[in-house]
Amino acid sequence: MNEANDLAGAVASEPADEAASGKGRPEAVPPDDRPGAGRRAARRREGTQPPLRHRIITVSLLTVAAIYFLTPVYWLVVSSTKSSSDLFGTFGFWFHDPHPLDYLHRVLTYDDGIYVRWFANSLMYAGVGALAATLLAAAAGYALAKFRFPGREGIFNVILAGVLIPGTALALPLYLLFSEIGLANTYWAVLIPSIVSPFGVYLCRIYAAAAVPDSLLEAARIDGAGEARIFSTLGLRLMTPALVTVFLFQFVHIWNNFFLPLVMLSDSDLYPIQLGLTSWQGYADRQPELYQYTVGGAFLSVLPLMVLMGVLQRYWRTGLTEGSVKA
Amino acid sequence: MRRVSRAPRRLTRTEARGARAASGFLLPFLALFLLCFIAPIGYALYESLLKVERTGPLGLGGETKQVWAGLSNYAHALEDDRFTAGFGRVLLFGAVQIPLMIAFATALALLLDAASARWVGFFRTAFFLPYGVPGVIASILWGFLYVPGISPLVEMADSMGRHVDFLGRGAVLWSIANIVTWQFTGYNMLVLIAQLKAVPGELYEAARIDGANAWQVARHIKLPLIRPALVLTTVFSLIGTLQLFAEPKVLKPLSNSIDSGYTPNLAAYNEAFTSNNQHIAAAEAVLLALVACVLSFGFLRLVGRRGKDGDNG
Numbered sequence: 001m002n003e004a005n006d007l008a009g010a011v012a013s014e015p016a017d018e019a020a021s022g023k024g025r026p027e028a029v030p031p032d033d034r035p036g037a038g039r040r041a042a043r044r045r046e047g048t049q050p051p052l053r054h055r056i057i058t059v060s061l062l063t064v065a066a067i068y069f070l071t072p073v074y075w076l077v078v079s080s081t082k083s084s085s086d087l088f089g090t091f092g093f094w095f096h097d098p099h100p101l102d103y104l105h106r107v108l109t110y111d112d113g114i115y116v117r118w119f120a121n122s123l124m125y126a127g128v129g130a131l132a133a134t135l136l137a138a139a140a141g142y143a144l145a146k147f148r149f150p151g152r153e154g155i156f157n158v159i160l161a162g163v164l165i166p167g168t169a170l171a172l173p174l175y176l177l178f179s180e181i182g183l184a185n186t187y188w189a190v191l192i193p194s195i196v197s198p199f200g201v202y203l204c205r206i207y208a209a210a211a212v213p214d215s216l217l218e219a220a221r222i223d224g225a226g227e228a229r230i231f232s233t234l235g236l237r238l239m240t241p242a243l244v245t246v247f248l249f250q251f252v253h254i255w256n257n258f259f260l261p262l263v264m265l266s267d268s269d270l271y272p273i274q275l276g277l278t279s280w281q282g283y284a285d286r287q288p289e290l291y292q293y294t295v296g297g298a299f300l301s302v303l304p305l306m307v308l309m310g311v312l313q314r315y316w317r318t319g320l321t322e323g324s325v326k327a
Numbered sequence: 328m329r330r331v332s333r334a335p336r337r338l339t340r341t342e343a344r345g346a347r348a349a350s351g352f353l354l355p356f357l358a359l360f361l362l363c364f365i366a367p368i369g370y371a372l373y374e375s376l377l378k379v380e381r382t383g384p385l386g387l388g389g390e391t392k393q394v395w396a397g398l399s400n401y402a403h404a405l406e407d408d409r410f411t412a413g414f415g416r417v418l419l420f421g422a423v424q425i426p427l428m429i430a431f432a433t434a435l436a437l438l439l440d441a442a443s444a445r446w447v448g449f450f451r452t453a454f455f456l457p458y459g460v461p462g463v464i465a466s467i468l469w470g471f472l473y474v475p476g477i478s479p480l481v482e483m484a485d486s487m488g489r490h491v492d493f494l495g496r497g498a499v500l501w502s503i504a505n506i507v508t509w510q511f512t513g514y515n516m517l518v519l520i521a522q523l524k525a526v527p528g529e530l531y532e533a534a535r536i537d538g539a540n541a542w543q544v545a546r547h548i549k550l551p552l553i554r555p556a557l558v559l560t561t562v563f564s565l566i567g568t569l570q571l572f573a574e575p576k577v578l579k580p581l582s583n584s585i586d587s588g589y590t591p592n593l594a595a596y597n598e599a600f601t602s603n604n605q606h607i608a609a610a611e612a613v614l615l616a617l618v619a620c621v622l623s624f625g626f627l628r629l630v631g632r633r634g635k636d637g638d639n640g
Contacts, residue, residue, distance in 0.1 A: 054441075054541065055442070058438050058441060058442045059442065059446060061434075061438055062435070062438055062439070062442060062446070062450045065435055065450075065454060066449075066450055066453040066454070068509070069453050069454050069456060069457055069509065069512075069513065070453055070456070072457075072465075072468050072469060072472060072509070073456065073457075073460075075468070075471070075472060075479070076468055079471070087471075087477055088476055088477055091479055091482065092471075092472075092477065092478065092479030092482070093479045136355055136356040136359065137356065139352040139353070139355065139356065140352060140353050140355075140356035140357070142352055143348075143349040143350075143351075143352035143353045144349075144353070147345040147346070147348060147349035147352075148345055149345055149346035149349050149350075150346070152349075155353070155357070159360065162360065162364045164566065164619075164620065164623060165364065165368075165616060165619075165620075166566055166569060166570045166615060166616055166619045167570070168570045168572060168592050168615075169371075169570075169612045169613075169615045169616035169619070170363070170364065170367045170368070170616075172371070172595055172596070172599055172608055172609070172612045173367035173368070173370045173371035173374065173609060173612060174363060174366075174367040175599075176370060176374060176605055176609070177366060177367055177370050192359065192362070192363065193363045195359065196356070196359045196360055196363045196364065198360070198364070201356060227348035227351070227352075228351070231352065252459075255461065256461040256462060258461065258462060258463045258572070258573045259570075259572055259573070259592075259596075262596075263596070263599075263600075274461050274463040274464065275463075277463065277464065277467065278463055278467070278576075278577060281467055281470075281577070281580075282580065285580075294467060295471070298464045298467055298468060301461075301464060302459065302460055302464060305459035305460070305461070306456060306459045308459060309452075309455055309456055309458060309459035310452065
């Protein structure tokens with residue numbers, strides 16, 4: 001249930017930004033001459049900060065929530081240092097005879113290094129897919145925002161409707177279609193559907209309409225620049241914050257997608273990491289060491305995304321909201 | 328285009344140039360959109376109206392051909408108790424899990440909004456972290472925390488003399504709900520925070536001068552203002568819930584209570600790849616998309632109307 005949720009946030013934050021026009025809460029803005037700073041100082045002077053009791057309750061509740069969210073991650077870290085027999089035999093929330101590097105090395109080399117291949121596949125699907133999706137969405141959003149032509153709104157509405165269609169309902173017929181034309185069980189089978197992002201078009205249109213001034217385009221045209229050149233030098237540059245957002249979301253969306261590769265691929269050399277790990281988990285009954293490899297592989301696969309989450313979270317505040325403040 | 332005239336009108340030079348350039352930018356996306364969105368929908372509809380018939384005596388001959396089936400695939404899907412039970416299951420799941428998750432996310436967003444700034448960054452990152460764990464990995468992870476023998480949770484409960492079974496018939500649906508909640512609460516919280524940040528500061532100032540306490544500010548100012556974000560996170564959670572697949576698929580080997588039609592998506596998948604019946608699978612995919620559209624549009628209309636009745640909040 002990833003893709004649908006990817007969309008929620010950015011769509012939702014859009015109406016919010018209309019109201020935002022420059023008035024951030026104190027935490028949200030640099031501590032300069034924004035209105036919040038003075039207000040906050042005044043509040044402190046009057047001694048109306050929330051009472052200590054409230055702050056203690058707030059922090060305790062937040063701590064309980066943090067324990068809930070972090071416990072499985074902690075378990076994963078601990079368990080990635082254990083052998084299969086220790087996974088079953090020792091207490092899960094504490095270390096036992098840890099050999100992290102040794103076990104992770106075995107994950108990477110098992111079955112001629114198939115894990116590394118899966119990882120590379122995932123990177124390729126998500127990286128190439130997100131890059132192509134971003135460029136396509138940028139071009140389409142730019143066209144919808146900056147040119148007037150018959151049928152423009154109709155096309156935009158059809159693309160918007162695409163945002164609401166459940167991706168898994170499409171994957172099954174897409175597989176049948178791709179088998180007819182011989183594309184099933186190839187890299188293309190996962191890559192092609194991944195580079196179509198209706199939501200990206202939506203975001204790029206909104207952003208281009210606000211951030212790319214018509215007068216600038218006109219000036220470039222009078223100077224004799226072609227449309228393609230204007231788009232690639234002016235349009236793409238002015239749309240960069242939106243493009244970064246689209247890229248990051250599409251990257252996470254492709255990386256997390258399970259149903260599409262599951263349906264499309266039968267050759268394990270083409271698997272992305274998620275599919276590979278489920279296949280290990282499926283064989284673990286017969287080959288107990290695969291339990292340990294599944295856990296270690298899950299740990300390794302989660303690391304890069306966790307880093308990306310840190311980046312994404314920051315972009316949430318700066319890129320998306322500030323970007324559309326201009327709208 | 329302000330007006331679309333009936334009589335063919337020659338496009339002005341700028342318009343012609345615009346249309347030409349725009350089509351160059353639009354066509355690559357539109358072509359792939361057609362291939363990956365429009366074509367599968369059309370193909371699913373078409374496939375769902377056909378069935379395979381065997382020729383020869385008693386229908387056992389080697390030759391198979393596709394014949395017109397009318398709506399019989401839909402009838403078959405709807406008469407299949409397992410498929411309808413799966414639908415009922417995800418609807419029950421959504422009715423319980425979505426409100427809980429949204430309430431949880433709202434509570435965290437409001438708490439973070441009210442907390443002192445020093446800790447906010449750490450907590451927000453901690454809550455958002457699970458969103459970076461793909462559904463499959465999250466399910467594998469929680470699967471280990473559910474299964475007796477590995478799970479430290481079960482072990483701790485046992486040592487306190489209580490036996491818990493996360494994967495039993497009654498419990499497994501809510502164990503899945505926990506995985507989904509764990510993954511997406513932080514994400515939804517971030518969406519709500521983004522909207523909370525947009526609330527003008529003067530509003531709080533005015534409320535405080537009027538003597539409102541923190542709870543009243545949250546209840547009467549912040550909540551109504553983040554309503555659009557609440558509506559959208561709910562709609563997208565709804566669409567996500569109907570597609571529930573990775574979690575039950577991964578937990579299936581661990582629990583006897585998950586059958587091949589546990590969710591509509593699982594049913595369609597198994598129909599296509601285990602039973603090799605792509606026509607019924609196509610009908611089930613169409614039904615799934617249809618229910619998702621009806622429910623999400625229905626919900627949007629419902630809250631839209633209520634919004635108009637109330638004080639335009």
